Amino acid sequence: MIATTGPGIMGFITVFVLAAFVGYEVISKVPSVLHTPLMSGSNAIHGIILVGTMVVLGEAHGAAQLTLGFLAVMLATLNVVGGFVVTDRMLEMFRAKPADRKAAARADGTADTGGEGKAP
Amino acid sequence: MSRGTATDLVYLVAIIGFILALKGLSSPRHARIGNLVGALGMLIAVGWTFSLPQVYSQSRNLVLMVIAIVIGAALAVPAARLVKMTAMPQMVAIFNGVGGGAAALVSVTEFISIPGRTLAIYKICEILFGVLVGAVSFAGSALAFAKLQELMTGRPITYPGQQLINAGIGLAIVALVIVTIVTASTPVLVVVLILSLVLGAIFVLPIGGADTPVLISLLNAFTGLAVAASGFTLNSTLLIVAGTLVGASGTLLTRMMSQAMGRSLPNILFSAFGSVITAGEGPGTEGRSVRAGTAEDIGVLLAYARKVAIVPGYGLAVAQAQHTARELADALAARGVEVYYAIHPVAGRMPGHMNVLLAEANVPYDQLEEMDEANTEMSTTDVALVVGANDTVNPAAKNTPGSPIYGMPIINADEADNIIFLKRSMRPGFAGIDNELLYDAKTTMLFGDAKDSLSKLVAAVKAA
Numbered sequence: 054m055i056a057t058t059g060p061g062i063m064g065f066i067t068v069f070v071l072a073a074f075v076g077y078e079v080i081s082k083v084p085s086v087l088h089t090p091l092m093s094g095s096n097a098i099h100g101i102i103l104v105g106t107m108v109v110l111g112e113a114h115g116a117a118q119l120t121l122g123f124l125a126v127m128l129a130t131l132n133v134v135g136g137f138v139v140t141d142r143m144l145e146m147f148r149a150k151p152a153d154r155k156a157a158a159r160a161d162g163t164a165d166t167g168g169e170g171k172a173p
Numbered sequence: 174m175s176r177g178t179a180t181d182l183v184y185l186v187a188i189i190g191f192i193l194a195l196k197g198l199s200s201p202r203h204a205r206i207g208n209l210v211g212a213l214g215m216l217i218a219v220g221w222t223f224s225l226p227q228v229y230s231q232s233r234n235l236v237l238m239v240i241a242i243v244i245g246a247a248l249a250v251p252a253a254r255l256v257k258m259t260a261m262p263q264m265v266a267i268f269n270g271v272g273g274g275a276a277a278l279v280s281v282t283e284f285i286s287i288p289g290r291t292l293a294i295y296k297i298c299e300i301l302f303g304v305l306v307g308a309v310s311f312a313g314s315a316l317a318f319a320k321l322q323e324l325m326t327g328r329p330i331t332y333p334g335q336q337l338i339n340a341g342i343g344l345a346i347v348a349l350v351i352v353t354i355v356t357a358s359t360p361v362l363v364v365v366l367i368l369s370l371v372l373g374a375i376f377v378l379p380i381g382g383a384d385t386p387v388l389i390s391l392l393n394a395f396t397g398l399a400v401a402a403s404g405f406t407l408n409s410t411l412l413i414v415a416g417t418l419v420g421a422s423g424t425l426l427t428r429m430m431s432q433a434m435g436r437s438l439p440n441i442l443f444s445a446f447g448s449v450i451t452a453g454e455g456p457g458t459e460g461r462s463v464r465a466g467t468a469e470d471i472g473v474l475l476a477y478a479r480k481v482a483i484v485p486g487y488g489l490a491v492a493q494a495q496h497t498a499r500e501l502a503d504a505l506a507a508r509g510v511e512v513y514y515a516i517h518p519v520a521g522r523m524p525g526h527m528n529v530l531l532a533e534a535n536v537p538y539d540q541l542e543e544m545d546e547a548n549t550e551m552s553t554t555d556v557a558l559v560v561g562a563n564d565t566v567n568p569a570a571k572n573t574p575g576s577p578i579y580g581m582p583i584i585n586a587d588e589a590d591n592i593i594f595l596k597r598s599m600r601p602g603f604a605g606i607d608n609e610l611l612y613d614a615k616t617t618m619l620f621g622d623a624k625d626s627l628s629k630l631v632a633a634v635k636a637a
Contacts, residue, residue: 062295062405065404065405065408065410065413068410068413068414069401069405069413069417072401072413072414072417072418072421073417073420073421074421075192075418075421076195076417076418076419076420076421076422076423076425077421077422077424077425079192079195079196079199079418079422080195080196080198080199080422080425080426081199082199082469083199083426083429084201084469084470084472084473084474084637087198087199087200087201087204087473088386088390088426088429088430089261089262089265089386090198090204090208091195091198091199091204091422091426092265092386092389092390092393092423092426092430093261093265093268094194094195094198094204094207094208094211095195095198095393095397095418095419095422095423095426096265096268096269096272096393096396096419097208097211097212097215097268098191098194098195098211098215098397098415098418098419099269099272099276099393099396099397099400099415099416099419100215100268100272101187101191101215101218101400101411101412101415101416102272102275102276102279102400102403102412102416103215103219103242103275104218104219104222104409104411104412105276105279105400105403105404105407105409105412106275106278106279107219107222107223107228107238108222108225108227108228108407108409109278109279109282109283109286109407110234110237110238110241111225111227111228111229111230111231111234111235111238112227112231112234112286113231113234113282113286114286117285118282118285118286119234119237121278121281121282121285122234122237122278122282123237123238123240123241124241124278125274125275125278125279125282126237126238126241126242126245126275127241127242127244127245128245128271128272128274128275128278129245129271129272129275130241130242130244130245130246130249131245131248131249131267131268131271132268132269132271132272132275133215133219133249134245134246134249134250134253135249135250135252135253135264135267135268135271136265136268136269136272137208137211137212137215138249138250138253138254139253139256139261139264139265139268140198140208141205141208141209141212142253142254142261143261144204144205144208145205
């Protein structure tokens with residue numbers, strides 16, 4: 054319903070299998086200090102379910118569907134926004150110089166979820 | 174270009190952003206930019222979705238949507254911003270759980286919005302998979318959060334017949350899934366949803382608090398798969414690809430995390446059922462695991478530390494590694510890491526052995542710290558790098574009255590945040606007694622000749 058030019062079920066299965074290989078190969082060697090940030094970052098990425106919840110709520114009819122759709126959009130937004138912000142905070146630790154590291158960890162920088170934050 | 178093609182193209186850009194984000198997040202140098210690229214991909218995808226007719230055509234629904242997003246963001250930003258660094262794992266658990274919940278709700282809503290009998294069987298299967306995995310992830314994450322936040326005990330919870338009960342619930346779900354496929358009945362689907370929530374909770378109960386990060390990583394991969402299932406339901410390539418990327422990379426990451434703990438994943442998930450519990454008290458070494466790291470891992474840990482203590486011992490002398498030790502200290506100092514050497518008076522085979530060796534390597538005098546001086550700094554040290562020393566850092570000297578070395582003053586390496594041992598083997602030191610510190614959760618081993626290991630670390634620090 055989202056992809057109007059989408060392929061049939063076999064096309065989707067092909068895409069699924071290929072994506073599984075890409076996901077497996079793309080993170081070849083992760084140093085252990087990055088395990089938690091990577092987990093958190095990929096957690097934010099599955100927040101893409103927000104797009105699905107928006108379509109479901111947009112098409113909803115009746116109280117039951119509206120309620121479920123509303124809840125779904127809210128939960129998915131929590132996933133996306135919280136996921137990216139938490140990951141960014143973890144990664145702040147990686148670039149601060151020794152002197153200002155504590156301050157950087159405490160201060161709330163301008164980096165935000167939408168990707169419009171300051172570049173490292 | 175039709176609107177559909179434009180949508181597919183925009184979503185493809187988002188997908189590329191997600192792949193680059195995962196790639197960036199797996200290297201220290203590009204991690205932060207990787208996360209921002211992922212966020213940008215998300216912004217593009219969500220922004221474009223507002224332009225789809227099925228999203229904006231019912232204005233009441235659109236208003237509700239905006240309200241839901243505003244509430245979600247208003248809850249998430251302060252929670253994510255204000256949480257203490259130490260509480261990060263449980264925040265990830267919560268944000269992961271709500272994602273799984275959202276995926277389950279999408280599947281349920283799709284199911285009730287289409288008259289059941291008109292659904293193809295494979296559609297029902299996709300929906301059931303999304304409901305099942307999403308709900309397991311939601312309930313499991315909620316319980317993991319409760320454990321880490323200490324709302325409940327972090328200890329593994331076991332009870333008689335646990336495996337039978339779990340298996341029973343699993344079988345009941347399988348049976349109901351088949352019933353749902355055949356009858357397309359909504360009430361049965363709701364029962365599947367509830368049982369999946371129960372399954373998620375009981376799956377997490379027997380897993381100890383210390384192992385919960387690995388568990389959260391696994392549930393993260395689950396949520397990815399649930400999102401992919403929703404993608405199949407909604408015919409969305411975007412959701413399938415993004416969900417599967419997370420599912421696959423999350424599975425691999427889960428394996429890496431359990432390896433880093435020196436455990437296998439089944440051991441972490443199911444060990445409370447068996448006999449192997451690592452919290453044993455006795456001094457026996459049987460069945461206890463040490464954590465062995467790679468030079469790359471440890472190099473990164475050192476490179477991003479604030480303060481590193483090098484604790485040399487006899488192994489440094491045997492390997493004639495003093496020059497390489499200095500190279501490592503210089504490489505760290507060049508990155509702004511504070512480095513000092515913690516010198517135990519009887520390290521090596523003679524008093525002052527270490528001072529002599531290090532002086533030979535022209536180590537600056539002000540970096541050498543005698544034991545008492547070093548011990549005052551140890552609690553604020555990020556990494557204690559123990560090079561070929563053993564007895565001089567053995568906490569048994571403080572804690573085990575029966576031990577032959579009880580009462581000997583030691584370098585309190587156990588007070589550092591992380592301990593790295595460069596050792597040739599697990600063999601005990603000169604005193605012939607086992608060292609508890611080797612099995613400490615904060616300890617990572619790097620086996621090999623001290624000189625070889627140090628030169629690998631120099632290379633790893635320079636590459637980090």
